[in-house]
Amino acid sequence: MSLSIVSRAVRPQALNSAAQQARTAFSAMTKLPDLPYDYSALEPAISGQIMELHHSKHHQTYVNGFNAALEKYQAAESKGDIATTIALQSALKFNGGGHVNHSLFWTSLTPSKDYEPPSGDLSAALEKQFGSVDQMIQKFNPAAAAIQGSGWCWLGYDKPTDSIVIATTANQDPLSTQGVVPLLGVDMWEHAFYLQYKNVKPEYLKNIWQVINWKTVAERYSKAK
Ligand SMILES: [Fe+2]
Incomplete structure (x- = not known):
């Protein structure tokens, strides 16, 4: 009691x-x-x-x-x-x-004047996985452009296979919902590009690589491994 x-x-x-x-x-x-x-x-x-x-x-x-x-x-x-x-x-x-x-x-983006291409372990991993950074982009951009409605396209680290993967998520679902560690995410909601690029998603996707902060992406990759 x-x-x-x-x-x-x-x-x-x-x-x-x-x-x-x-x-x-x-x-x-x-x-x-x-x-x-x-x-x-x-x-x-x-x-x-x-x-x-x-x-x-x-x-x-x-x-x-x-x-x-x-x-x-x-x-x-x-x-x-x-x-x-x-x-x-x-x-x-x-x-x-x-x-x-x-x-x-x-934090995945950087002013174009400060842009530096991927280097070190990240660069080696991208080359091993995709052949080259350019070949990765050639796979990434169509995947991003094909998202129906709003979502995100990602480079992520998949621990079970020790590999870098391209993945998409709908709406605002984080990549962690797929059990993959996000290294780089590109916003494919219209609010991210429409005022400048209208409906021409491929042009937005072509230009965004000029302002990717590969140093931050490399730090995320190193931490994820
Ligand atoms: Fe957004």
Whole structure:
């Protein structure tokens, strides 16, 4: 009996404390990251207008959506409302995926004046896997252009086969949903290119390789291995 009383008195407080800690942790994590370059720094490959809208409006919306869904999730969880926590999974995945994918995308790009081609282990792995970087791009671009609706095209590291793979995901699904480590993601949502390239996806895909930050991709590859 006394145990029951203790349990009633302490457990909700403990839960609230845990939820508060989780909320504090997530709130600190989930905010719009600054870009490591100016909005216009990727021109002419990607216009400053696209970059400003893409980062300050679209990415911000995913951040806001994730925080709102997480707050609802934590409130439902603290009440033991399992049905609501399940209903919120879709919003968490979509908005959380949008935040994760875009955060990775910004750091996968570099001003064209700073561009350097792949080198070292990454370059060797790409040559082994695809023949050359150019041959990889010749496979990557058609895969990206063939995405129906909105999604992402990726270079990823597949640990079981110790290989670099080209993969696509729909909507804002992160590549981790396929069990593959993302090395480089190219945003194939229209908001990423339409203002500049209209419906000509191949031109966007041709030019984006001028601003890929291969140094960051190589660091991800080294860490993934
Ligand atoms: Fe995007």
